[in-house]
Every structure is written in structure tokens, then in C-alpha cells.
Amino acid sequence: MVDAAQRLNSLVEQLLGAPLPVRVRAWDGSEAGPPGAPVLVVRNRRALRRLLWKPGELGLARAWVAGDLGIDGDLYTALDRLAGFIWERGEDARTLTQALRDPEVRAAVRGLAALAGPFPPPAPPREEVRRARGHLHTRRSDKHAVSHHYDVGNDFYEIVLGPSMVYSCAYWDSPEGTLEDAQRDKLELVCRKLDLKPGQRLLDVGCGWGSLAVHAAREHGVDVVGITLSEEQAAYARKRVADEGLTDRVEIRVQDYRDVVDGPYDAISSIGMAEHVGAERYLEYARTLHALLRPGGRLLNHQIARRPQRDESTYSVDAFIDAYVFPDGELAPVGTTVTQLERAGFEVRDVESLREHYALTLRRWVANLEAQWGRAQGLTSPGRARVWRLYMAASALAFERNRIGVNQVVAVRTPEPGTSGMPLRARTWN
Numbered sequence: 001m002v003d004a005a006q007r008l009n010s011l012v013e014q015l016l017g018a019p020l021p022v023r024v025r026a027w028d029g030s031e032a033g034p035p036g037a038p039v040l041v042v043r044n045r046r047a048l049r050r051l052l053w054k055p056g057e058l059g060l061a062r063a064w065v066a067g068d069l070g071i072d073g074d075l076y077t078a079l080d081r082l083a084g085f086i087w088e089r090g091e092d093a094r095t096l097t098q099a100l101r102d103p104e105v106r107a108a109v110r111g112l113a114a115l116a117g118p119f120p121p122p123a124p125p126r127e128e129v130r131r132a133r134g135h136l137h138t139r140r141s142d143k144h145a146v147s148h149h150y151d152v153g154n155d156f157y158e159i160v161l162g163p164s165m166v167y168s169c170a171y172w173d174s175p176e177g178t179l180e181d182a183q184r185d186k187l188e189l190v191c192r193k194l195d196l197k198p199g200q201r202l203l204d205v206g207c208g209w210g211s212l213a214v215h216a217a218r219e220h221g222v223d224v225v226g227i228t229l230s231e232e233q234a235a236y237a238r239k240r241v242a243d244e245g246l247t248d249r250v251e252i253r254v255q256d257y258r259d260v261v262d263g264p265y266d267a268i269s270s271i272g273m274a275e276h277v278g279a280e281r282y283l284e285y286a287r288t289l290h291a292l293l294r295p296g297g298r299l300l301n302h303q304i305a306r307r308p309q310r311d312e313s314t315y316s317v318d319a320f321i322d323a324y325v326f327p328d329g330e331l332a333p334v335g336t337t338v339t340q341l342e343r344a345g346f347e348v349r350d351v352e353s354l355r356e357h358y359a360l361t362l363r364r365w366v367a368n369l370e371a372q373w374g375r376a377q378g379l380t381s382p383g384r385a386r387v388w389r390l391y392m393a394a395s396a397l398a399f400e401r402n403r404i405g406v407n408q409v410v411a412v413r414t415p416e417p418g419t420s421g422m423p424l425r426a427r428t429w430n
Contacts, residue, residue, distance in 0.1 A: 003030030007115060008042065015108035021081035025072065038073030038081065048116035052109070061320040064390055065125040065383045075366075075393050083397065127383040129327040139256050154209070154236045156379045159372045160365050160388065165209040165236075168272035168302060169358035169406055179364045182357075187215040190269055192429035193350070193410050194298050195421075196220040200266035203227070203292060205257050206273025210237025210250070216269075217249040225262075227255040257285065263292035271302040274337070278330045282337075286344030295415035299346060304358075305405045306331035324387045334407045346411035349422050355405040362396035 004026035013019045022040045023033035031039070042048070047068035051059040063069040071078045113119075161167055162179050170182030171189050190212060196202060198221030204213050207226025210233075216222050228234050237252045257273075268289050277285045289299055309315055317330060338348050369376055369389055377385045398404045414420045 003032075004028045004115065005030035005032040005042075007111075008048075009033055011108045011111045011115070014104055015112070016085060018085075020085075022078055038071060038075075038078035040078065040082075041070040041072050043068050043070060045115070045117045046122055048112055049119060049121035052113055052116055053119065053121040056319065058319040058323060061324060061390075062124050062128070065127055065324060065386050066122070067382060067386065075389070076397060079394055079397055083401070124323075125383045127381065127387055128323050139258065152384060153379050154232055156376060156384075157209070159376050159379070160369050160392075162364075162368055164211060165240075166211045167208055169354050169361045170364075171354065172357050172360050175360055179361070179368075182361070183211070184215075186357075187212050188219070189429065190271065190300050190302070190408075191216050191220050193300050193408065194267040194269065195429075196222050196267060198222065201225070201264075203260065203263075203265040203268045205268060205270040205289070206276075207233070207237060207252065208271075209233050210240045210252060212269060212271060213237065213250045213252070214240055214244050214246060217246045218244060222249075222267075224250045225260075225265075226250065226252045227257060227260065228252070229254065229256065258288055260288075260292060264294035264297070265292055266294055266297050268293055268297070268299045269302075270299070272304070274301060274303040275326065275329050275331060278328065279332060279336075282332070282340050283343060286341050286346065290345045290413055293413045295413055296419075296421045297413050298421075299341075299409075299411045299413075301337070301341065301409045301411065303334075303337060303407060303409070304331055305334040305337065305407055307403065307405075308333040308335070321391065325391045331404065334405065334409075337407075338409060341409065341411050345413065347414040347420060348409060348411045349420065350408075350410040350427070352408045352427075353405055354408060355399050355402065358406045359396050359399035362392045362399065366392045366396065 005024045005028075008026055009020060009024050009032040012024075020033055020040070021037065023031055023035070023037045025031045025039050025041045027042060027044050033039075046066070047063040050063045050066070050068065053059065054062065060069070157165065157167070162183075164170075164180050164183035166183040166186065169186070170179060171186035172182045173185070194202070196216055200222045202213075202216050202222045202224045204216075204224055204226040207213050207228050210226055213224040213226040217224050226237060228237070231254055234252050234254045241247055241250045241252060270289070274282070274285065293299060306315075321329065334351065334353075338351065341348055366389060369385070369392070373385065376388075395404075399406070412420045412422060
């Protein structure tokens, strides 16, 4: 009788039309595939049932989070080799319905079903977001989505992010630098781009654990209002503010950006928050920030961007990210973001790509997580730790491969008769 790994390897090759670029180890201990390659560990037949019941990325995600699938060897190398089958099939890839018209594909599916055992598959892992009915990006749904991602536990995020507690890409001098120095440099870069002066008011939209708010108040003498939808983040940020002796300069609120009414502000920062806004609400978001800014004030919008598609109507969110990481999050091309900001009344003055910086940051976060893997699992759950490890490692490769990018956009609420207050020579903040 052919062992499970050999059978599985042959059926997958028949199904996909190409050999798997990784080695396979099956539940019976057998192995098949290219020698020396990273090993895809199929720990049980449940993994196959999940994949057959929900073909594609979501089935893979469920199997990974549940621990039915694993990687033995370098995770980055394995994901890089598998990218062509998971993320880079291309816009012209056949749909499942089209593929099943092929007799060989149907035969492969029947073979995999026989190998998988009785259906249906087990329930999705408990880490998968449970969707509430209703419209996306209401105040209630946004708070639920933010809580799913950020209220994982501050101790867990301390492991991943390190002492800086900054959950957006750092700004590196070189790959050999420390994460803490690179994050400090990013915070300072934001403050310089906003041209902060003592006594000014800064609104930090999506303030996270308060890192930028504390830095701006302590180093630049500004008064800061930081807003977040995460109760855990707000509690952590308030303690940091108190420990720094900055309670008279920094206020942390649990508040939706749509409910801020105490403008005008001299400057607004939005760092890694706009990805949660959604295409349907983006113009409203931009107009709200424009209205909260004084004439001549600056906005720094730091946002992940995806590549534009030939047909934008076919765009769909990443199934794994949507189900396990950022529920209801949406990425837009940087050109779309700039257009929406300008439609809201902003004058966009500078766009800087930090794509390579995010790849370096993510690799450091993964290393932090792996270094305290046992404790991280104990602080959340084994499934949640697996979610973060896969999400961050795959994202690092996505930035490195130019599948996604990240950009800092400096925009001004330019007053009449058109004096922006920007320096004549660009990038004087570098």
C-alpha cells in the first residue's frame, strides 16, 4: 500500500498541475517530495477535510490555526515556495467550478476525499471571528473588529512589539539596527513631518498603546489627544502617560474618530489606523479629519497599500486576514488614498514609501514571538499565537515581494490664498 505522504503528494500535483515545492510529512510518519526542502506537516486527516470543505486560503488558515498543519524548517522559505499556490495564482487563475470540469481534477478531488475520511470537517477554530449581521464599519462593528485584533492581551503584544509598543513599521538606518531605535526614529520622523511646536494640539487617531502621544508630548511639548477603540490599549496608554508624568499634556480616550468634536487641532496623526476604515467610509474619514484640523495644519496618514488590479471590481479582501487578523479591514492603492484625501479638501504635499522598512520590522516581530513562543501561547492560546506567527511572516514576504506597500502621506488643510506653510525644499525632516 502506498504511504499517505506519497499518495497525498501525487494527488495534490494532479490537482494543481504542478509538483509541490515543499516536502510533505503525513500523519502516518511517511514523507515525500524534494529532499532538503522545508516540510509541510499534515498532522491528521482533519487538515484534508478542512481544505476540501473550504478550498483555498480559508481552509488552509483553519488547518494551520487548529494545528492540523505545520511547517518543519524555515517558515519564510516554506511560505516563499508556497506563495505561487496560495497568494500568487494571478487574476486569471481558474475558479473551482472551471477546474472541476477537468476529469483529472475531479479524480484528484475524489482521491483526496477518500484519503481525508468522513465528512463534514470539524468546526472552525475558536480564534476565527464570529460575524455579526449588519453593515460594515458602523461604530459598533468597528469597535468589535478592533477588539478582536487588539484586545488579545497587552502582555502578548509586549512580547511581539518589544519595549517600544509601536504596532506599525519602524524607520531603519540599517537592517543591523535595533527595533527600539528604529521605532523611536519613526516616531520622531512623524513629529518632524507634522512640524510640531510647543503648545500645539495634536490629535493621534488610533493611538494604540500611547507611544506617539508620549513621544510628541515629552520631546516636542505638544498637548495630545489620543483616541482608540480598544479598552485594553487605552488602559495601557493611560498608565504610560501617568508613569511619564504627562497627564497634564496627554489625554487618552476610548472614542471613535467620528465622535471627536473638540477641534481645531494643529496637527493630526493617523498611523496604521486607516486600514480599518473601509472604502465605503474613507471619504467620510478624510472629511472628518479635514474638519478637525485648523487651516494650515498638517495630517500625517501612515497606511498600508495594495497594488491596483486590472479590474478593481474583482477585488476581495484576504480570506485569512479577514477571518483571523483584521476583520473588515480593507487595503486600497496609494493613488486611491491620495485621491480621497484631496477630494476631502486636503492638499497632498508628500508621499513616502516605507515598504522595505515594514518587512524588516515584521521579521523582528516574528523573531520576538518565536523567542518566547511558550509564554506567548500561554498568554493567549496556541491557535492565536499561530495566527500571529503566520500573519506576520507572510506579511514580511508580501512587503519584500512588492505585493503590498506602506506609505506616509503628508497633507495640509491649505488656507486661502494658498499658503501651505510647507518648506520650499521637500524632505527637510530627514
